[in-house]
Amino acid sequence: xxxxxxxxxxxxxxxxxxxxxxxxxxxxxxxxxxxxxxxxxxxxxxxxxxxxxxxxxxxxxxxxxxxxxxxxxxxxxxxxxxxxxxxxxxxxxxxxxxxxxxxxxxxxxxxxxxxxxxxxxxxxxxxxxxxxxxxxxxxxxxxxxxxxxxxxxxxxxxxxxxxxxxxxxxxxxxxxxxxxxxxxxxxxxxxxxxxxxxxxxxxxxxxxxxxxxxxxxxxxxxxxxxxxxxxxxxxxxxxxxxxxxxxxxxxxxxxxxxxxxx
Amino acid sequence: xxxxxxxxxxxxxxxxxxxxxxxxxxxxxxxxxxxxxxxxxxxxxxxxxxxxxxxxxxxxxxxxxxxxxxxxxxxxxxxxxxxxxxxxxxxxxxxxxxxxxxxxxxxxxxxxxxxxxxxxxxxxxxxxxxxxxxxxxxxxxxxxxxxxxxxxxxxxxxxxxxxxxxxxxxxxxxxxxxxxxxxxxxxxxxxxxxxxxxxxxxxxxxxxxxxxxxxxxxxxxxxxxxxxxxxxxxxxxxxxxxxxxxxxxxxxxxxxxxxxxxxxx
Numbered sequence: 001x002x003x004x005x006x007x008x009x010x011x012x013x014x015x016x017x018x019x020x021x022x023x024x025x026x027x028x029x030x031x032x033x034x035x036x037x038x039x040x041x042x043x044x045x046x047x048x049x050x051x052x053x054x055x056x057x058x059x060x061x062x063x064x065x066x067x068x069x070x071x072x073x074x075x076x077x078x079x080x081x082x083x084x085x086x087x088x089x090x091x092x093x094x095x096x097x098x099x100x101x102x103x104x105x106x107x108x109x110x111x112x113x114x115x116x117x118x119x120x121x122x123x124x125x126x127x128x129x130x131x132x133x134x135x136x137x138x139x140x141x142x143x144x145x146x147x148x149x150x151x152x153x154x155x156x157x158x159x160x161x162x163x164x165x166x167x168x169x170x171x172x173x174x175x176x177x178x179x180x181x182x183x184x185x186x187x188x189x190x191x192x193x194x195x196x197x198x199x200x201x202x203x204x205x206x207x208x209x210x211x212x213x214x215x216x217x218x219x220x221x222x223x224x225x226x227x228x229x230x231x232x233x234x235x236x237x238x239x240x241x242x243x244x245x246x247x248x249x250x251x252x253x254x255x256x257x258x259x260x261x262x
Numbered sequence: 263x264x265x266x267x268x269x270x271x272x273x274x275x276x277x278x279x280x281x282x283x284x285x286x287x288x289x290x291x292x293x294x295x296x297x298x299x300x301x302x303x304x305x306x307x308x309x310x311x312x313x314x315x316x317x318x319x320x321x322x323x324x325x326x327x328x329x330x331x332x333x334x335x336x337x338x339x340x341x342x343x344x345x346x347x348x349x350x351x352x353x354x355x356x357x358x359x360x361x362x363x364x365x366x367x368x369x370x371x372x373x374x375x376x377x378x379x380x381x382x383x384x385x386x387x388x389x390x391x392x393x394x395x396x397x398x399x400x401x402x403x404x405x406x407x408x409x410x411x412x413x414x415x416x417x418x419x420x421x422x423x424x425x426x427x428x429x430x431x432x433x434x435x436x437x438x439x440x441x442x443x444x445x446x447x448x449x450x451x452x453x454x455x456x457x458x459x460x461x462x463x464x465x466x467x468x469x470x471x472x473x474x475x476x477x478x479x480x481x482x483x484x485x486x487x488x489x490x491x492x493x494x495x496x497x498x499x500x501x502x503x504x505x506x507x508x509x510x511x512x513x514x515x516x517x518x519x520x521x522x523x524x525x526x527x
Contacts, residue, residue, distance in 0.1 A: 028402020184517025212451020230448025
């Protein structure tokens with residue numbers, strides 16, 4: 001299968017919008033699940049898109065670019081991974097594994113875009129000192145250009161020139177590597193989970209991790225069912241916490257500074 | 263919030279500007295400084311107009327600023343209220359307030375508005391997506407609207423109640439965060455055996471006796487292999503000189519090896 005120009009156009013536009021949305025309005029378009037789904041729609045294979053997106057999303061579950069640290073961009077990864085999976089006909093697992101190095105490479109371009117915006121900051125400061133307050137505000141909006149281009153250009157180029165390349169790679173990959181990559185794709189979600197376990201207060205809440213695992217592994221409860229039990233336990237804990245702090249009124253006045261849990 | 267002060271048109275503009283473009287000009291030097299200035303520009307224009315102090319107030323708002331995107335409206339609200347009352351005299355107060363609040367708000371906001379929703383929604387949406395079902399994606403959009411509502415009320419709270427709100431709100435959010443962590447960890451626990459595909463491949467056959475390692479593992483604990491892989495990744499992340507990129511690459515190598523050594527199918 002070859003890619004159509006309108007498919008290239010739509011996927012490219014999506015990548016530019018998604019990164020804007022992820023940084024500002026946050027309606028989930030930057031999430032790999034959503035990107036994979038949309039790419040699947042565009043490429044005419046929603047199932048593949050969902051699996052590529054779902055696998056990649058698990059890799060960056062709780063991660064956000066806090067304080068401006070760049071993270072693997074599996075939105076772009078999901079778009080390209082889905083497109084190449086459909087084009088090569090090698091299946092969703094292949095697409096997901098292919099997307100991993102793409103997502104990792106995108107870190108560098110994200111850094112570059114944020115670096116470009118530094119010039120806009122300087123220019124805004126210069127404009128303000130000249131009394132051009134309104135023109136200075138425009139610099140903020142121009143920041144969208146480097147950020148969006150940092151996704152749109154690589155997506156566009158990869159779709160225009162990459163298909164043949166990926167096809168060649170696929171045709172020359174030995175079976176042991178191909179299948180090995182599939183297995184790798186299966187265990188990669190463990191990383192996203194491990195990152196979260198490092199971030200969330202695990203020691204205090206280890207019991208709840210066990211409960212969730214038990215529900216799914218032994219009782220085969222779907223994740224949504226486990227989430228409901230988790231919610232129930234969270235509500236109970238919240239109620240108890242409120243009762244506790246209602247008694248010693250205004251006992252804790254100054255513990256700012258460690259608002260971060262744990 | 264009994265005495266409801268109406269937000270002016272300028273206030274609303276400030277909020278929406280942040281909502282749509284708060285991080286548009288994010289850069290390494292002043293981070294959200296550009297977006298913050300962009301957001302309060304209508305306020306500066308309204309209060310200082312074409313006076314000489316306008317540029318002074320503008321520079322003050324262009325400084326380094328970085329906090330959680332969803333929490334920032336509180337600070338914008340407090341800032342708006344103070345400058346409307348005191349004008350340029352509040353310049354240092356505003357600067358101190360911004361730097362004082364952005365740190366604590368970043369920590370609590372990143373957990374409450376990013377890590378936890380991303381974990382819970384991400385888990386459910388990914389789990390369903392892997393089964394070929396796109397319904398979970400609606401949760402992302404629903405959360406987008408919920409977050410918008412919260413951000414709007416944050417701006418109003420900051421504007422009406424000012425600095426005195428910060429302590430009580432911080433406490434409340436802390437409680438919500440620690441309860442939400444329980445939900446998050448339960449979901450993660452359920453996720454481990456549900457989404458990680460690791461099946462022992464090793465089979466031993468001698469005479470009429472057939473032993474499959476996976477069957478044995480299931481006897482001990484279903485989901486043993488996925489749990490072990492998570493443990494490995496968790497341990498790796500804790501090592502010195504390790505970051506998530508390196509662990510990603512290591513896991514890919516582990517996967518290829520495990521397949522070819524017939525450990526995992």
